[in-house]
Amino acid sequence: MIAELGLAALWLAAALAGLQLIAGVQSVRQPDGPLASLARPAAVIQGVLAAFAFLMLLWLFAQTDLSVKLVAANSHSAKPMIFKLSGAWGNHEGSMLLWVTVMALAGGLIGYLERRLPEVTMQATLATQAFVGLGFYAFLLLSSNPFERLATPVAEGMGLNPLLQDIGLAFHPPTLYFGYVGLSVAFSFALGALLTRQVTPNFARAMRPWVLGAWIFLTLGITAGSYWAYYELGWGGWWFWDPVENASLMPWLAATALLHSVSVLAARDALRAWTIMLGVVAFSMSMMGTFLVRSGVLTSVHAFAVDPERGTFILVLLGIYIGGALTIFALRAGTVQEGERFTATSREGALVFNNVMLSAILAVVLVGTLYPLLTEAFGIRVSVGPPYFNPVAAIFTLPMLAVMAVGPLLRWRRDGAKRISKPAVFLTICVLLVAVLVTYLSNASLLAILGLAFAAALAVGSLLPLRGRNLLRTPLATWGMVTAHFGIAVALFGMASESAFSIEKLVAARPGDMTEVGPWKITLDGIEPVAGPNWTALQADLRASYKGGSAITLQPQSRTFWSPERETAESALAARWNGQLYAVMGSGIEDGRRQLRLWWKPFVPMIWFGGILVALGGFLSLIGRLTADLKRHYVRRRSAERREDAQV
């Protein structure tokens, strides 16, 4: 019954998306036509219905209803409740339902809330949102029905991939999806504004909270995903340039560029066509990410099902939406009037430079990600990894970081290079000093040295906009910018430090053996069996002491899950303020020794603290913008009321 309710709600939601599309298109052509008032309510009800369908799926997973195919294939009655629930989106069908739900909810929210734009632009926006939504409803209902029943219920479910049974990972996909799909709103706004010739600062102000919100979620999702890969995979790395990771990085790069250009449009009425273009590109990258992950062209822990039919379906959707949007852009971009002008040395100039650099990095990542797929079509198998991505991306990242450190000091419209010459010289000295120091004191690679030097300069540079200001009166949005830029510096510091100073040791140890890893002395006390709710494990007791200090215990495990049956290595971490000790247990050897892999990674947590700071900066900015909007709204209403009073 529950499954049928969910399916019915989903079909109804799809029908409402159709109605929303027709009503939207109709009222763009004929603003007082019979359907004009229907698009907004249709969007709201569609959002509610999709959310209802998703709740029904959650319910099925909570109950472990084994007559539903998806539950039987991905759940198990012995799983802890939180993983039963997260199992709902830890598979192809469920995650596509989540995608559609978030998209419908976002459409419902703009339908309900957004009143600043001309109504015709809103109708076009809602129509676009519905048009994109329809494609994904079709995909879900025709080829990936999450509510499909089994002819005969099974006795027990198959379980969830143990790698995915992790609290961090339970919340990683929804976070990322909020980001991916939040960008669909930017896409719809961009096309709506382009089609109705309303590319104005007001449009930018309406779009900005959505871009910011999506970008915050993407930032958090990528940060969480990176940390998950770091401790769960047990390889000691935090970023592998895996196609699936790149699939989340590419929308982030585009959204970061969009975020900055939308600010220019809102504040200065410049970069109109460019902002529209980025709005299209950002969501296109989200859809491309979905295609890469969901189509089965890649094999990884993320690619749940390999089904060529689904891949083709998503590819066709991708072609229609991206191709269509770019065609509309090509046809209509000429009608967008040129915005306000600015000189090269101005805030806008710096932001344009960084936008171009971000686009170049995006191009580099895109080419590297798609290249193996292209060559495979010609029968050549290649893999592209860090030796390509790191140096090539760095060529565009370093100039961007340099401009990022001084750009916020420039004034809008036109400014002289003279005004920032003092901080620029100071920051250059900063870079050189750190670079020379690190080169002398360690044998770090060139990229790591540059990373540390630029991180130091950016950390100082990002705080300079606060200099000479009354901190209490500084707008929240400025605090947001400063926090986010500082967060980038912190993350960069962590990355460069991990690369420059990590110490790795691989040993085979008997209980009682002691080994040294950098400043740590680590003793293997013993190995004992332990058991969890759906696994058993061997657990090593490691006693570690930092520079002879008091000992702490690390307990890496080698776990055996029994449904589905497989083994995983659970790493153990010990964090200090200046880094992390990382231990993984390997297999046993016949003579009774056990393999241990140990790392001392100075300042590695800064990578994720930096990511959180960046997201926090976005959050401060969002709050600042929203309260400013509310205030403006309130003032306008008050003055309108006063005018009415005066007339009376």
Added chain:
Amino acid sequence: MSALKPKHQRLVLVIVAVIALIAAGLLAAYALRNQASYFYVPTQMIAEPPAPTQAVRLGGMVQAGTLETMPDGVTVSFVVGDGEEQVPVRFAGILPDLFVEGSGVVAEGKLGADGTFIADNLLAKHDENYIPRELEDMTAAQVEQTVLETAR
């Protein structure tokens, strides 16, 4: 710049963006030619050995009875075969969870001068749903021989 007419400013911006993107594309293409690591099966690796500096991937079946642990306890050696040729592999590190003799593996690393493949990383079949992509075709093509060999 301030003297530029509106039309010109837009043109300048477009040109700057296009130049940067082309530069990115060319740089990417150049780097890909040098940095992409190619996939070999043992027959190819014996016939046309890659340069010792070139990072490549070697895929095949771990031959039964060849897995050995060195006295240091952390270095292992084994032989990877595709039914025709065989390449010895050495790897220092923790073996992937489902790494067993007779199953497929993809080794990332470089071919040493002595003909031994030095692996930095091993990708093994994790479970039924995760097979390194390179192995899918190979196992299909050579499933008979592989079965024969592992049964022996």
